[in-house]
Structures are given as C-alpha cells and as structure tokens.
Amino acid sequence: MLKADPNILTLVYGLLTGVVFGFLLQRARVTRFSTIVGQLLWVDHTVLRTMFTAVVVGSVGVYAMHQLWDVPLHIKSATLLANAVGGVIFGVGMAVLGYCPGTGLGAIGEGSRHAIFGFVGMLVGAGLYAEAFPWLSAHVLPVGDLGKVTLSSETGLSPWVFIVPLIGIALIVFAILPGRRGGQDRGGAVRTPAPA
Amino acid sequence: MVHLLRRSRWSPYIVGAGIGVLSWVTFGLMHKALGTSTSLVSMAGAIESLAAPEHVRDNAYYAKTMLAEGKYFLDWQMMLVIGLVLGATLSAWLGRSFKVEHVPDIWAARFGPSKALRYAAAFVGGVMLLFGARLADGCTSGHAISGSLQLAVSSWVFFACFFAAGIAAALLIYGKAGRRRAQS
Numbered sequence: 001m002l003k004a005d006p007n008i009l010t011l012v013y014g015l016l017t018g019v020v021f022g023f024l025l026q027r028a029r030v031t032r033f034s035t036i037v038g039q040l041l042w043v044d045h046t047v048l049r050t051m052f053t054a055v056v057v058g059s060v061g062v063y064a065m066h067q068l069w070d071v072p073l074h075i076k077s078a079t080l081l082a083n084a085v086g087g088v089i090f091g092v093g094m095a096v097l098g099y100c101p102g103t104g105l106g107a108i109g110e111g112s113r114h115a116i117f118g119f120v121g122m123l124v125g126a127g128l129y130a131e132a133f134p135w136l137s138a139h140v141l142p143v144g145d146l147g148k149v150t151l152s153s154e155t156g157l158s159p160w161v162f163i164v165p166l167i168g169i170a171l172i173v174f175a176i177l178p179g180r181r182g183g184q185d186r187g188g189a190v191r192t193p194a195p196a
Numbered sequence: 197m198v199h200l201l202r203r204s205r206w207s208p209y210i211v212g213a214g215i216g217v218l219s220w221v222t223f224g225l226m227h228k229a230l231g232t233s234t235s236l237v238s239m240a241g242a243i244e245s246l247a248a249p250e251h252v253r254d255n256a257y258y259a260k261t262m263l264a265e266g267k268y269f270l271d272w273q274m275m276l277v278i279g280l281v282l283g284a285t286l287s288a289w290l291g292r293s294f295k296v297e298h299v300p301d302i303w304a305a306r307f308g309p310s311k312a313l314r315y316a317a318a319f320v321g322g323v324m325l326l327f328g329a330r331l332a333d334g335c336t337s338g339h340a341i342s343g344s345l346q347l348a349v350s351s352w353v354f355f356a357c358f359f360a361a362g363i364a365a366a367l368l369i370y371g372k373a374g375r376r377r378a379q380s
Contacts, residue, residue, distance in 0.1 A: 003262075014279065018278060037366055095321075097318050097324075122233075149348070
C-alpha cells in the first residue's frame with residue numbers, strides 16, 4: 001500500500017532540498033523555541049526578517065522564471081474559511097509548541113527533546129484531520145472557495161504591481177524593527193525595556 | 197564563503213535570501229514548492245495502517261494525499277522532511293550549536309521546570325499545529341513562504357491569521373514573566 005516514487009532523481013532532489021532547508025533554518029536559529037516564541041512575544045524579530053526576506057527574494061525569481069520560461073506555479077486553493085480558521089488553530093499551536101512543523105523537525109535534529117513530543121502530537125493531529133476530513137470537506141472547505149487564485153489573477157494586475165511594493169514594505173519593516181541586524185537578535189532589550 | 201560556514205549563526209537576511217533562492221531551484225528545476233506538513237499526513241497514515249489498513253484505505257484524505265494514482269508515500273516532500281532533520285543536525289554539528297532542551301527557559305519562567313507538563317503541552321501544541329495546517333492546506337513552509345511568494349490569496353490569508361493568533365496566544369500564555377525571560 002505504501003508506494004515509493006519510482007523516479008530516483010526526484011527523491012534525491014527532495015533529500016538535497018531538505019538538507020539545505022534544514023541547514024539554513026538551523027543557522028538562523030529559527031529551530032529554537034526561544035526564537036519562535038520570542039517573535040510571537042514581539043521581542044526577537046529573527047522569524048519575521050527570515051520569512052519576509054525569503055518571500056521577497058523568492059517571488060522575484062519565481063515570477064521572473066514563470067514569465068520568461070513558463071515555469072509552472074503551485075497555487076493552493078483559496079478556501080477562505082478553512083485558510084482563516086486553520087491559520088488561527090495553527091497560530092495557537094505554534095505559541096504552545098514553540099515550533100512550526102518544519103522548524104520542529106529541525107529542532108529534533110539539533111537536540112530539542114520536547115520537540116519530539118510535539119512531533120508525536122503533529123502525527124496525531126494529522127490523523128485527526130484525516131478522520132474529520134469528510135465532514136470538513138462538506139461543511140467548511142466550500143465556504144468562500146475562490147479556487148487557485150492569486151492577488152494578481154483576482155485583480156487582473158501584473159504580479160510586479162504587488163512584488164515591487166512588497167520589496168519596499170520589507171525594507172521599511174526591516175529598518176523599523178528594533179534589534180541589531182542579524183546575529184544575536186534580542187531586539188529591543190536595550191532600547192525598549194520591558195514594562196515593569 | 198569558508199568564513200561564513202564557520203560562523204555558527206547567520207544573519208536572518210542571509211538565511212531568508214538562501215530560502216528564496218532555494219525556492220527558485222525547486223520551482224525552476226524540480227517543479228515543486230517547498231512544503232512539509234503533507235508528509236506528516238503520510239506518516240500518520242502509514243502508522244495507522246499497521247493497526248487498521250482497511251480504515252486507512254477507505255479514508256478520503258489519505259486517498260487524496262498518498263494513495264491516489266500518481267501519489268506516493270515516499271515522495272519528493274517526504275525526502276525533503278528527512279533531509280530537513282539531517283540538514284539541521286549537520287548545521288548544529290558543524291557550528292557546534294547542539295542544544296539539548298527539555299523545558300525551554302521562557303516556558304519554565306511561566307509554568308515551572310516540570311518536564312511532564314512541558315512534554316504534554318508540546319504534544320497538544322503539535323496536535324493543533326497539524327490539524328490547523330491541514331485545514332488551511334499548508335503550514336509555514338507551504339503557505340507562508342511558498343504560497344506568499346506566489347502571491348496566493350489563500351496563503352496571505354493564512355499568514356495574517358496564524359501570525360495574529362500566534363501573537364495573541366503567546367502574550368496570553370507566557371505573559372509578562374515569559375516576555376521578561378525572552379528579553380534577557
């Protein structure tokens with residue numbers, strides 16, 4: 001019943017991608033509970049800096065390749081109610097666990113023991129979702145289902161109308177966020193002391 | 197370059213740019229988008245099938261994610277998930293930054309040093325994380341990075357909701373004690 005992709009190259013590509021991804025996440029220390037929860041407590045902005053940079057850099061290259069060489073996009077359906085409710089449950093889970101799925105796996109690699117219990121919980125959560133899927137797909141997933149849309153396809157505007165301002169917003173956000181650039185980001189600890 | 201590899205912690209901008217460029221490679225060369233949480237569904241299904249194979253075979257979601265024609269249990273993304281653990285281990289080993297952690301400081305500042313309590317909470321957090329990710333059809337990798345960079349409406353909605361809920365939950369859960377500990 002459990003099949004493996006017969007294309008070995010695809011599997012090798014996946015492994016290499018994962019090694020690079022895990023390496024990068026660990027180097028930014030987003031595989032740490034203190035970094036993730038520090039972000040959610042608005043004390044350490046490493047997560048925001050990392051993700052926003054990834055989104056901006058990624059979008060420029062991916063849309064350029066899409067337009068120049070027809071490289072396909074992989075858009076997930078906008079099932080708006082499910083995206084929103086799922087996002088809220090995910091956000092609360094992230095605050096409790098202190099990792100997201102990818103960084104939690106990386107955390108196990110770098111020695112976090114409680115992340116192992118988080119991983120077991122993730123498997124249970126996945127199983128519960130599979131059980132709930134028939135009901136959810138009948139009652140929740142169809143609410144606000146717009147299909148595989150992007151900001152560009154919905155508005156009829158060029159993707160660059162969104163990407164260029166996004167770059168500007170990223171640069172402004174990076175300049176405003178407290179804390180030193182890179183390294184030991186304990187932003188604001190010196191300049192804005194904790195309220196007593 | 198060698199200098200950079202020796203430094204155990206990199207700027208978030210370097211890492212972010214690296215993940216962005218990695219996306220170029222996965223989209224352009226492999227025709228894939230970075231993601232992780234679907235593979236956890238396959239793992240859950242595989243474990244469940246040891247006890248109840250018929251039940252897994254009849255489940256519409258497992259059918260959709262790993263049993264359907266052209267879907268595989270061991271696929272590109274499952275290898276990515278395995279590689280992710282290896283990559284983080286490699287980075288921690290090269291940078292000498294392993295950290296065996298049972299109870300994080302911020303957690304202990306609010307809830308005390310009990311390992312059992314922390315493990316239980318981590319388990320519950322994990323359940324919520326994956327249930328939410330599958331309901332939303334993506335997690336921090338699949339939606340917040342891969343989807344947002346494609347300007348997907350679904351992904352930006354997910355991004356805004358998870359970040360806002362995460363901030364509110366963290367402030368409620370860890371409170372001032374946690375925040376003080378995070379700043380020190």
